[in-house]
Amino acid sequence: MDITVILTGIGLICGVMVYVVYVAVPHKVQGLEKTEEIAGILPGINCGACGLPGCFGYAQALTKDADVIFKTPCGAVLQDAEALERLEKALGITLDASAMSKKVLVHCKGNSETIYNYSGVETCKAAALLLRGYRKCPYACLGIGDCVRACPQDAISKQDGATVVDLEKCTGCGLCQAECPQNLIELVPAGTKIAFLCNYALLRDIPGREKCDAGCIHCRKCFKSCEDEAIVWNKERAIPEFDIEKCTLCGKCIEACEQNTLAGFRPRSLVSPAI
Amino acid sequence: MNELIVIFVSMAFVNNVVFARYLGLCPYFGVSKKTGPALGMGMAVIFVMLIAAAATWLINHYILIPFNVQFMQIVIFILVISSLVQITELFVKRTSATLYNALGIFLALITTNCAVLFVTLWNALHDYTFIESIVSALASGIGFAFALILMSGIRERLEIADCPRSMRGLPIAFIAAMMLSLALIGLGGMI
Numbered sequence: 001m002d003i004t005v006i007l008t009g010i011g012l013i014c015g016v017m018v019y020v021v022y023v024a025v026p027h028k029v030q031g032l033e034k035t036e037e038i039a040g041i042l043p044g045i046n047c048g049a050c051g052l053p054g055c056f057g058y059a060q061a062l063t064k065d066a067d068v069i070f071k072t073p074c075g076a077v078l079q080d081a082e083a084l085e086r087l088e089k090a091l092g093i094t095l096d097a098s099a100m101s102k103k104v105l106v107h108c109k110g111n112s113e114t115i116y117n118y119s120g121v122e123t124c125k126a127a128a129l130l131l132r133g134y135r136k137c138p139y140a141c142l143g144i145g146d147c148v149r150a151c152p153q154d155a156i157s158k159q160d161g162a163t164v165v166d167l168e169k170c171t172g173c174g175l176c177q178a179e180c181p182q183n184l185i186e187l188v189p190a191g192t193k194i195a196f197l198c199n200y201a202l203l204r205d206i207p208g209r210e211k212c213d214a215g216c217i218h219c220r221k222c223f224k225s226c227e228d229e230a231i232v233w234n235k236e237r238a239i240p241e242f243d244i245e246k247c248t249l250c251g252k253c254i255e256a257c258e259q260n261t262l263a264g265f266r267p268r269s270l271v272s273p274a275i
Numbered sequence: 276m277n278e279l280i281v282i283f284v285s286m287a288f289v290n291n292v293v294f295a296r297y298l299g300l301c302p303y304f305g306v307s308k309k310t311g312p313a314l315g316m317g318m319a320v321i322f323v324m325l326i327a328a329a330a331t332w333l334i335n336h337y338i339l340i341p342f343n344v345q346f347m348q349i350v351i352f353i354l355v356i357s358s359l360v361q362i363t364e365l366f367v368k369r370t371s372a373t374l375y376n377a378l379g380i381f382l383a384l385i386t387t388n389c390a391v392l393f394v395t396l397w398n399a400l401h402d403y404t405f406i407e408s409i410v411s412a413l414a415s416g417i418g419f420a421f422a423l424i425l426m427s428g429i430r431e432r433l434e435i436a437d438c439p440r441s442m443r444g445l446p447i448a449f450i451a452a453m454m455l456s457l458a459l460i461g462l463g464g465m466i
Contacts, residue, residue: 003347006338006339006344006347006351007347007350007351010338010351010355014354014355014358015358017362018358018361018362018365021362021366022365025366025369026369027369
């Protein structure tokens with residue numbers, strides 16, 4: 001007999017056996033039905049951001065105690081209106097998705113000047129160990145892409161040295177946040193409209209290091225340009241803070257910013273100043 | 276009988292899959308942080324090795340050898356093992372909640388574990404009889420569970436040990452594993 005016949009035959013038999021067991025074996029266990037229903041609603045990407053072993057583990061935890069979803073919310077479910085509705089029905093609770101749903105905001109537009117040639121291990125974590133990285137700004141995005149590798153949804157990419165987050169793909173799981181050695185990544189509410197792209201201004205100064213030429217220069221132009229009083233000037237840190245409720249997304253602050261440190265927080269346009 | 280005892284001691288301790296053959300190292304470090312999951316994983320490996328050894332012995336002797344296609348062993352064994360594990364997982368999931376909670380998530384993890392494949396290929400290579408295959412699979416499984424449980428005990432102690440910051444976690448676990456396997460290799464000349 002031909003080897004292909006044997007291989008195909010065994011493969012077919014195995015497949016049929018799995019199918020027969022799948023169809024024929026009755027559900028005797030009562031407790032698992034609800035778990036399976038919940039597991040069917042969950043995205044099934046097993047990203048592990050909730051800290052439980054995969055989506056099935058999360059479903060098991062939810063079956064035991066529905067409050068788990070408030071403690072460690074599943075970002076992917078919160079952003080899918082249909083799945084959320086089914087999950088609410090299955091668990092018998094109501095969730096406020098817009099309050100819980102998060103998106104990733106990278107506080108750096110990239111391309112800070114290089115101050116030395118780095119030729120070590122190709123990870124941001126290793127590069128950050130040497131004088132906080134090879135960029136002029138000690139908080140700059142190093143651009144090697146630890147966050148890109150960490151993302152289970154392929155939502156993060158590097159474009160011309162800048163970190164671009166595809167907000168439609170981003171589930172707000174926060175796995176990338178833990179990877180960034182420069183602490184550039186923040187989880188912001190999904191309704192955020194304006195992104196502030198300079199981390200140097202957000203954090204304290206480091207003696208002997210300067211910010212790069214691209215960062216916020218604390219000129220207050222954005223604050224002055226806003227007609228809706230949506231920008232509050234934080235005097236202590238000299239940075240603008242945005243009020244999501246009042247902002248009408250007119251884009252005047254983005255136009256006014258000569259450093260291009262502000263950007264519209266929209267799908268795939270995190271770093272482009274256009275709105 | 277003597278032969279079976281020799282196979283058992285050899286597979287479980289002297290030629291332990293983890294310490295002497297360096298197989299299945301991923302679960303060995305992945306699931307050995309606490310004794311509870313390590314025990315569950317060990318039991319699941321014993322179970323899967325047993326059914327895999329039985330099924331592959333039958334396929335090897337009644338299909339592969341008569342048609343003289345032993346060179347396809349790896350492909351066919353992997354296929355058979357993974358579908359058997361899938362079937363068992365489905366079966367356990369639907370019939371016994373207790374068993375599923377004990378083995379459940381580990382069963383899927385060891386579908387393509389190299390230690391399981393190693394046992395089946397080793398049995399085929401040495402022309403073991405059916406009983407010998409079963410004993411060798413049982414012994415390998417016990418050896419693996421033994422290694423996991425030993426390691427989890429050590430790692431539970433390491434968690435609270437005061438070791439240098441750069442060595443905490445996996446690095447010190449690797450060093451402990453090295454010493455453990457050195458100790459086990461001391462049995463090397465026994466059989």
